[in-house]
Amino acid sequence: MNNHSSRPDDVLLSVRDLHVAYGKAEVVHGLSMDVRAGEFVVVLGRNGAGKSTVMHAISGLVPKRSGTVSFAGQDLTHATSRQIVQSGIIQVLEGHRVFQTLSVEDNLMIGTYAKSPHGDRSKLAAIYELFPELAERKQQMASRLSGGQQQILAVAQGVIGEPKLLILDEPSAGLAPMVVDRILTVATELCAKGLAILLVEQLVEKALKHAHFAFLMETGRVAAAASSTEIGQGDLLHRVFLGGGEPLSESEK
Ligand SMILES: Nc1ncnc2c1ncn2[C@@H]1O[C@H](COP(=O)(O)OP(=O)(O)O)[C@@H](O)[C@H]1O
Ligand SMILES: [Mg+2]
Numbered sequence: 001m002n003n004h005s006s007r008p009d010d011v012l013l014s015v016r017d018l019h020v021a022y023g024k025a026e027v028v029h030g031l032s033m034d035v036r037a038g039e040f041v042v043v044l045g046r047n048g049a050g051k052s053t054v055m056h057a058i059s060g061l062v063p064k065r066s067g068t069v070s071f072a073g074q075d076l077t078h079a080t081s082r083q084i085v086q087s088g089i090i091q092v093l094e095g096h097r098v099f100q101t102l103s104v105e106d107n108l109m110i111g112t113y114a115k116s117p118h119g120d121r122s123k124l125a126a127i128y129e130l131f132p133e134l135a136e137r138k139q140q141m142a143s144r145l146s147g148g149q150q151q152i153l154a155v156a157q158g159v160i161g162e163p164k165l166l167i168l169d170e171p172s173a174g175l176a177p178m179v180v181d182r183i184l185t186v187a188t189e190l191c192a193k194g195l196a197i198l199l200v201e202q203l204v205e206k207a208l209k210h211a212h213f214a215f216l217m218e219t220g221r222v223a224a225a226a227s228s229t230e231i232g233q234g235d236l237l238h239r240v241f242l243g244g245g246e247p248l249s250e251s252e253k
Contacts (some may be wrong), residue, residue, distance in 0.1 A: 007213060010037040012196050013058070013089070013165055015151075018067035020050070020057045020220075026065065027053055029049050029220040031152055035165060040188065040197040042207040042228065045217030045241060051200045052094055054217075055167050058198075059091040060084045072164060086163035092171065096151040100143040107142055108156055114161030123160050128227050130186065131156045148179030155183060162251045172203050195229045205239065208232045227232075 013035040017142040018026035018130045028050045043051050056062040057067055060081035068077045097106050108127060112117060112120040118249035128135035128253055133149060136157055142150060151171055158166055168187065180203060186209050207228075207240050214231040216224040224236050231237055 008036040008038055011035075012039075012072055013198070014068075014070045015054070015058060016070075017069045018054065018057060018069070019065040020053050020062060020145035021065045022062075028057065030067070031217075031220065031222055033215050033222060034061070035196050035198050036213075037192065038196060038211060040191045040199070040211045041215065042199045042201055043214045043217060044201065044204055044207065044225075044231070044237070048129070048219075049217040050220040051217055053114055053220075054167055055091055055169050055198070055200060058084075059089060059167065060166045061091075062178035063237045072083050085161065088162075089167065090114060090158045090161045090163035090165070091167040092154050092158040092169065094169040094173065096147065096154040096171075098142045098150050098153050098157065100237060101141065101234045103141055104145070104153060105138040107153055108134070108160050113222050116165075123162075127156055132157070147173050148182075151175060151179065151183065152186075155186065159190065159195075163195065165198060166190065167198045167200075167202045170202060171175075171199070172201060172206070173222035204237065207230075 011034050015031065015033045018028055018031045019026060037170060042165060045051050053062060057064050060079060070076060071087055071089060074087055076087060101112065108124060109119045112123050124144060130154060134153060137244065142153060145153060155168065155171060163214060171183045184206060187197050187199065199207060199211060211228045214226065214228045215222050216236060218240055223240060226232065
């Protein structure tokens with residue numbers, strides 16, 4: 001367990017008073033959130049709370065109605081998604097979206113475009129070391145991988161772009177517990193190497209076990225922000241997740 005009660009001083013990502021709307025319907029209402037250097041942060045909340053929307057706003061994939069985003073001292077509020085990637089924020093989208101008709105290796109090469117316009121084969125070796133399950137299957141077409149392997153490939157495709165902050169949006173969705181553990185363990189390893197991790201996750205217990213700090217979201221707002229230990233012990237977590245009959249964790253399904 002990595003939980004610690006005091007956070008590092010060095011703020012890497014800072015989201016302030018963020019509002020996001022789809023058409024006229026505002027779904028994020030003045031949210032503030034930060035990630036410190038080297039931190040593993042998890043965002044919890046029921047379906048529809050606005051977690052993905054916040055991640056998309058950070059990555060520049062949906063427009064912000066108002067509010068600011070800064071990263072490593074740089075104001076990214078009005079930056080394009082391309083500029084945001086180049087500044088070091090890479091998001092692995094919900095639903096392991098890899099290129100089905102390309103090989104594992106070609107999918108990884110696409111990940112290197114984040115840093116080099118023509119791709120960079122020299123990054124492959126380190127990634128295969130980190131993900132031996134991909135090394136074994138480098139020439140296989142992605143469509144022939146299992147759902148779990150595809151999700152690991154999606155994560156690897158993000159990691160190979162050498163982000164300073166890796167955003168993982170529900171990497172465990174629909175996967176077997178062993179694969180989930182593998183993904184969270186890799187995220188913890190990456191974090192130990194200095195990457196900051198921002199994870200959106202439905203498997204509350206598992207996520208809190210790996211993360212340092214947690215934000216609990218309720219209908220477009222932060223309902224609580226505290227160390228994983230404190231959030232795990234708090235009543236609010238139970239209220240947010242059990243209030244509407246949503247499972248607290250995999251063990252209670
Ligand atoms: N593209 C979209 N257009 C309109 N409404 C959307 C869109 N995406 C999400 N929403 C709505 O915004 C709210 C937050 O969704 P989302 O950010 O996906 O939540 P979460 O990731 O926490 O499940 C929900 O009410 C959802 O229906
Ligand atoms: Mg979502």
